[in-house]
Amino acid sequence: xxxxxxxxxxxxxxxxxxAVVMGLSGLTLATERLEKTLGVEHFYSLGLVIxxxxxxxxxxxxxxxxxxxxxxAVVAEWHHPVRLSFFPAISxxxxxxxxxxxxxxxxxxxxxxxxxxxxxxxATLSVVSAWIGHRSFETPHMNPAWFIPAVGNVIVPITGMSxxxxxxxxxxxxxxxxxxxxxxxxxFNRLIFHNPLPERLYPTLVILVAPPAVGFVAYMHLNGGxxxxxxxxxxxxxxxxxxxxxxxxxxFSRLPYALSWWAYSFPLAAITIAxxxxxxxxxxDAFRMFGFVLYAVLVAVIAILILRTIKxxxxxxxxVPE
Numbered sequence: 001x002x003x004x005x006x007x008x009x010x011x012x013x014x015x016x017x018x019a020v021v022m023g024l025s026g027l028t029l030a031t032e033r034l035e036k037t038l039g040v041e042h043f044y045s046l047g048l049v050i051x052x053x054x055x056x057x058x059x060x061x062x063x064x065x066x067x068x069x070x071x072x073a074v075v076a077e078w079h080h081p082v083r084l085s086f087f088p089a090i091s092x093x094x095x096x097x098x099x100x101x102x103x104x105x106x107x108x109x110x111x112x113x114x115x116x117x118x119x120x121x122x123a124t125l126s127v128v129s130a131w132i133g134h135r136s137f138e139t140p141h142m143n144p145a146w147f148i149p150a151v152g153n154v155i156v157p158i159t160g161m162s163x164x165x166x167x168x169x170x171x172x173x174x175x176x177x178x179x180x181x182x183x184x185x186x187x188f189n190r191l192i193f194h195n196p197l198p199e200r201l202y203p204t205l206v207i208l209v210a211p212p213a214v215g216f217v218a219y220m221h222l223n224g225g226x227x228x229x230x231x232x233x234x235x236x237x238x239x240x241x242x243x244x245x246x247x248x249x250x251x252f253s254r255l256p257y258a259l260s261w262w263a264y265s266f267p268l269a270a271i272t273i274a275x276x277x278x279x280x281x282x283x284x285d286a287f288r289m290f291g292f293v294l295y296a297v298l299v300a301v302i303a304i305l306i307l308r309t310i311k312x313x314x315x316x317x318x319x320v321p322e
Contacts, residue, residue: 025096026269091120150179213238213270
């Protein structure tokens with residue numbers, strides 16, 4: 001490949017590539033929860049932490065190089081009505097990695113969490129300001145990926161509470177939950193009363209599962225591990241959206257590969273973690289088995305995504321103009 005061709009492909013390196021890190025981090029956290037459920041040492045999750053961090057470093061290096069050489073392309077992504085929502089995936093990746101690193105190094109987790117939380121509130125304010133400060137957005141632009149900037153705030157308390165940041169954690173949780181209600185209403189308005197999502201964005205439908213599932217895990221940390229009525233509502237809302245997505249599986253199976261397929265990974269990891277935690281709290285073998293099944297599905301999905309992504313990169317189907 002010539003230098004010019006390499007440069008052109010780099011200029012099209014999408015910020016949505018950070019969804020790969022979110023997926024790998026989600027698998028790591030699900031593995032840590034599974035290891036805790038089984039009462040074994042964090043052995044496999046350690047390897048996954050290393051892999052997730054390596055993926056973040058590589059993807060961040062590529063995107064930083066793109067920003068250095070093709071700043072106008074980054075600006076174009078920022079002004080894109082759909083890709084705008086994926087910029088906070090960078091800070092969410094840091095927050096998820098921080099959460100995954102907690103069992104191994106609290107000091108490293110604190111450093112990463114501090115940077116991630118700071119960047120994410122900045123990203124949230126920037127994206128929300130773009131939403132309300134421009135009139136170029138139209139209803140068809142709305143899709144579940146819009147949850148990423150604002151609702152992603154609910155991830156912060158999961159590590160924040162264990163690090164002692166109680167009020168900060170409640171602040172981020174409150175922001176995420178309020179925006180979940182608002183955006184959920186807007187997303188369903190778009191899904192019901194307007195044209196169906198285009199094929200490339202259809203996988204983002206799975207993102208509906210993530211807010212209540214992550215919200216449940218975060219709330220359990222905020223609530224001292226006590227399972228109350230609100231916690232149950234959050235968990236079962238996640239199960240409901242999982243079922244909504246499950247009935248669409250035939251349509252998902254017919255979609256051509258796109259990087260947006262990685263939207264399958266983190267929400268599935270989130271509901272897996274939530275289910276294993278819920279099973280622990282109610283002492284249910286049935287829910288524990290459900291969690292094991294979800295984990296097996298998650299591993300299979302991640303394996304397929306990695307193979308299909310590698311294949312697409314080899315075939316030069318990624319980092320091309322849309």
